[in-house]
Amino acid sequence: MSIHTIENTNELERQIATLITIEPRFAPVHKQVGTPNLRHNAGGFEQLMRAMVGQQLSVAAAASIWKRLVDAELITPQAIREATDDTLKTQGLSKQKTRYVRSLVDHDIDFAALETFPNEEVITTLTAVTGIGRWTAEMYLLFSLKRADILAVDDLAIKVAAMELLGLAERPTPKQLKDLTQHWSPCRSAASLLLWSYYGSLRDKTAVPL
Template identity: 40%
Template sequence: MGLSAEQIRVAMDALAATEPAFAAGLSRVGYPPPRLRERGYATLLRTILGQQVSVASAAAVYRKLESLVGNPNDPHTILAASDEILRAAGLSRQKASYVRSLAEEVTSGRLDLDALPEDDEEAIAALVRVKGIGRWSAEIYLLFAEGRQDVWPAGDLAVQIEIGRLLGHDERPSEKLTRSLAEAWRPHRGALAIFTWHHYGAGPDTPPKDAAPV
């Protein structure tokens, strides 16, 4: 599971103590709620189904897949399903190949989601070997499902926008700059990423709270 509310609070307090911009952001929108996902195949399957579609569309595809194959969370059912069935569930030819790739990696044992490398970069490398899993998807999985405290999805648009806003940049920082800036925020970058999404959701004109969050 991902970072707990207490872990996020402790990390954000540490960041706010060294960066006034983060302290000001906390006073405006408060601490973010946890973002928790189950570790394992089912979460990665959902990640692939959700790529480039709305949450509602991804949920509809999952329900249709469930009605056609039984339990989509068992990779063997995906491997046993024909291309026609996967297409009937609403998967594009590309996504069908992605979910098959994931199922093959897991059932073959080449990808052991219960024993990913402890080093974050090595874990990301193991995940991106799956067709359809890019760096962003791998980072989100490690943050939400494994609670890796220093994962930093610098390629995320909302993260870039909010880091720029919080630090007073005139333009949205690039992925390279967002990654470089974050070196100073180790080892709390995972909590900060969650905070940037929270701050982004609150909008740029959120008025300050009457008192600092407790």
């Protein structure tokens, strides 16, 4: 099975052009918002740990706690293994998030191997970790592994933007959105990026995660 990725802006623009031929309603959206930034990251343990730390927190609060963990050199599996729960609590981690981070350590994910896995196998591997849901796994696929065909149907901003794009009377459920957008494949990552930007223009705020 071949794995398709979006490595750079030129490839993203080609994906968007193909998407517009599939779903012409993206043409005015692209004209309005331009070509989105890819916002790729290095992935790995640190990226997932940071995602866990930021769950259900404001951007500012998450950044503050993450800085404390970085300054205390508590962002590697070895450091987490050696740290006590009280040490992690001192740096801002709740009991629940300490459990999440320790689960990530215990699963000892081979992050290099993930690059060769099909999308659903990546999702299965990541969601086996306590504290990682499908949305977080999809963000990892899109931004860390650069996969080309990811539509985060559970994402609120994407659901709202898709409702506007498709002229729906109400916000679609994840299943409805998945069914309505199957034909956007294999360009659903480009669709996600455009929909986040479109939501941002509709609400006058940033919607892209991570």
